[in-house]
Amino acid sequence: MLTGPGRRDTPRRSRLGCRLAGALSGGLTLAACLLMPQPQVHPQSPPPAHPIAIVIHGGAGNISRSTLSPEKEAACRAALREALDAGYRILQQGGASLDAVEAAIAVLEDSPWFNAGKGAVFTSAGTHELDASIMDGATLRAGAVAAVRRVRHPIRLARQVMERTPHVLLVGEGAEALAREAGLELVDPAWFDTPERRAAWEKRRSQAPAPNEPGPADVAAEGKHGTVGAVALDRHGHLAAGTSTGGLSGKRPGRVGDSPLIGAGTYARDATCAVSATGQGEFFIRLAVAHEISARVEHRGLSAAEAAAAVIREVGWLGGEGGVIVLDARGRVATPFNTTGMFRGWRVEGRAPVVRIGPED
């Protein structure tokens, strides 16, 4: 960001070396570059001043061939690709990272394959309660909603909380009242149903002796959540993050996880990184995962990737499962998780878009 614009085919390590040096002193750039490992150096091609980038996720879990049919895998990959494209298009046109995050998440909320918006899991009472949050890394403004039941795109309502009120978090009917004022689309609660989620709820209901009281084991066993999220970096160098979820399958009505909590499931700060989390929300709240990653970048000088990997290890030590997507203002991406897989994808300017499920990267 501190070097000038140019072509985009410079190898990454060399580019970062030049940038780091630029941050220290513009005049020392060349000297510093000479000291860095320089495979395939193209000296005339520094990166764009602010590469644009977006990273998304569709939930971490213990994903295997037995739980993910080829047809479902293809549908999930297609939805992730569609969400990536929707967000990236906005960034390409010079749009704000906040808009890209909102657009990408809205696509995933409409997909029946993820646990957010349509396709949300059922509560123990057979209802849906949706949570979402969004944060602007430039100003630290944020908006969030929890336990809403009729809002088609909870991420858009979170954005409205941020834009139209002095508040950060609205819950329940008070949040839905804002949705009506803002003219957001409201749907019949049955709109969120899918045959797969209904079958899972009915199975759970027939097996559980006390469906209203999930024990700790239920949280631990609930590997795959399908929470969705996005982080983006726009042409102006601003980061944003957002997360949306139907929460824990079979949850007690009123249970709120980490997704709508700024600092737990979502955090963005231009000077550090943008984070969206997925997993067993209670563990992510107790460690304030999203904010902890940002804090380690700020206070320990770690890269976002190093900080995220360390904090996901701590989630595991505490007994929790899940993952995060992180992006910093240089466009560097990391997607650590401690489950067998995480639905995820990213697109960084000048490179091909990527969609992944297993740990193959």
Add this chain to the structure above:
Amino acid sequence: MLTGPGRRDTPRRSRLGCRLAGALSGGLTLAACLLMPQPQVHPQSPPPAHPIAIVIHGGAGNISRSTLSPEKEAACRAALREALDAGYRILQQGGASLDAVEAAIAVLEDSPWFNAGKGAVFTSAGTHELDASIMDGATLRAGAVAAVRRVRHPIRLARQVMERTPHVLLVGEGAEALAREAGLELVDPAWFDTPERRAAWEKRRSQAPAPNEPGPADVAAEGKHGTVGAVALDRHGHLAAGTSTGGLSGKRPGRVGDSPLIGAGTYARDATCAVSATGQGEFFIRLAVAHEISARVEHRGLSAAEAAAAVIREVGWLGGEGGVIVLDARGRVATPFNTTGMFRGWRVEGRAPVVRIGPED
């Protein structure tokens, strides 16, 4: 904690020097002490292995003689003292810091002089919506409730969320269902009314052109909140923190501030510190204030007092007002705030209890 037990009259600076040295290497303790400033050294009197301590607050705000009559001041001081005593008694008997925090906050919830439990402010709809949270610094377990309307002691319900469910946060009717299951006292919503709060609501209602839509100015103008909180250190060296509030005066129904959010209004970790916040909650959420203080202790090696003072300065830079109480596992207390006053008190083993309102310490 790394030095042995003994008498308690060692001057603080010398004591800390010895402890720090102990942390580095037991054998170097004496040498390090010789290098530290040592006014009035009594070499045979190190502190107790785990001093017990409790710190409470009853809200930060722009408190002045014009808003605080001598009668009300005396009543507030008496309630703070009663809460301190209730918590300290538990610690003295070898009880857990979690129990001390819960007991102290329950006293303040029953006091009509603070904005928590009885005496909670009115929402724009003329109702009360109560929020609370509690956290165990030894295990990082936590419980919280938001937007409850009939629970006499929201802090006790937060504790029940932690103890009886695998969850951290329950909101609205789902939280109240747990209160019934746990046998907690439910009251008629009118129980929370006080003549002063009703008059403030009626005045606000008659003046505001759109009482359902407070603008940013309302949040900024709302200096005095009266949120209550406590942090404690028990004989076993474990920290705990808790916070309880009626939220923002004239708030939109469903608005949730920082008090019930682990990481924003409440955080506790034995290795760092315990924190409870009060003030304009939205700013505290955006900076994840309670967790940020803990993170600066952990990652920057600051004392809890240094970290808390720095973070409260950042709240001010962002435009927010409020304060925090912090306590570390050595029994060191700090209560920084950027308003004209904060109702607060503390009691550390071997010293007289203190109750303060203005910045006189």
